[in-house]
Amino acid sequence: MTSTLLALLYDWTNGVVMISVFALVCVILIGVLVNFMMSGKGKNKTEDN
Numbered sequence: 001m002t003s004t005l006l007a008l009l010y011d012w013t014n015g016v017v018m019i020s021v022f023a024l025v026c027v028i029l030i031g032v033l034v035n036f037m038m039s040g041k042g043k044n045k046t047e048d049n
Helices: 002-009 013-038
Strands: none
Touching: none
16 A cells, blocks of 8 residues: 555656666767768878888
8 A cells, every 4th residue: 555655656757757868878988889880081191101
């Protein structure tokens, strides 16, 4: 009885929104990092002479 009463009193919407925003920011940051790593300039052997 008490657990159902506590579940009704608590609003889950704010927590779900905060976790969703945090997950979205993490995915965007990982995507930017991977893009930055893949577009890095490789060593050009003709310039080393």
